[in-house]
Amino acid sequence: MNAEAIFEAVDKELWGVWFLIGAALVFFMQCGFAMVETGFTRAKNAGNIIMKNLMDFCIGTVVFILIGFGLFLGEDMVGLIGKPGLDIFTAYENFDYSNFVFNLVFCATAATIVSGAMAERTKFLSYCVYSGVISALIYPVEAHWIWGGGWLAQLGFHDFAGSTAIHMVGGLSALIGAKILGPRIGKFETDKDGKVTKVNAIPGHSLTLGALGVFILWFGWYGFNGAAAKSIDQLGSVFMATTIAPAIATVTCMVFTWLKYGKP
Structure with a gap:
């Protein structure tokens, strides 16, 4: 085997x-979501939120094995779904x-996005049912x-790291x-006519947990965005964007809130 062939084999x-390291980083984002949601909600609901973030991954894994993965990457059927199967067995x-x-950890991310938006007002059983449905049917079908x-793929649609397949669908x-x-x-x-008369702040119980979640999510996004890269130059570009974009967004948000409310 010549040197070029060896290099290509090692590179592959x-x-x-x-x-796989990228997949592990995306899995760690489950922890980031859990910390953000727990930190920015009330302490009495912390256990409920942590349990939901754990179970949406675990329930999602079970149904993704049984149904979702086949619908996602099975043999294409008229451009709508993959052919269901149990190739893993x-x-x-x-x-x-x-x-x-x-693809499992990507599916789990699409599912857990919803938890924060509906925090403190969703029954645990209802959330478990939702996790099963989005992981078995909704995400696999649209991701296919x-x-x-x-x-969409046949039309030439391009989604590098899930902005549509994961974040738009989760959002x-x-x-x-x-x-x-x-x-x-x-x-x-509200008053007797149903008109809102006052908006009450419901502050989170731990800024420390919330901030920890932010940093974990930022760290995990290097795998989320970067795992699809095919070259060092492409990976460097992805890492640069994943560093600069949230930094500029955060500075912009801080300046805006400082000017509007008088506090950063």
Whole structure:
């Protein structure tokens, strides 16, 4: 084997390892979401929120194995869904374990986005049912359209790291859930005509936990965005964007709130 072939083999293996490291970083974002949501809500609800963030991943894993992964990356059926199957059990000697794990943690991220938007006003059982549905059906089907060879992919649609497949879908699910549930009890005071007369602040119980969650999420995003990179130059570009964008956004937000409210 010549030197060039050796280099190519090593390069392929290194990118395979980085792909799995990226998956581990995305999994660690579950901790970041849990800390952010717990820190910025009331202490009496901390246990409920932590349990939801744990169980949306665990329930999601079970249904993703049984249903979701097949609908996502199974053989394309008329551009809408993948062919359901249990290759993880029936063809395990040829199964793409790396791809499964990476897409599983992406699926879990789409599911956990909703938890924060509906914090402090969602029954635990209802949230468990939601986690199962989004992980088994909603995320796998729409992700198949984009990354599984579905109709959007056939039209040339491009999503590098999940801005549509994960964050838009998670965000829309959160918006719908928040609209259905309405505000937390005590958030608004109204008059007899239903007009809002006062908005009450409901501060979180731990800025420390909230800040920890922010840093964990930022750290995890290097894997979230970077694991799809195919070269060192591309990875460096992704890391640069993942560092600069949140930094500028944070400075902008601080300046705006400082000017508007008198406090940073």
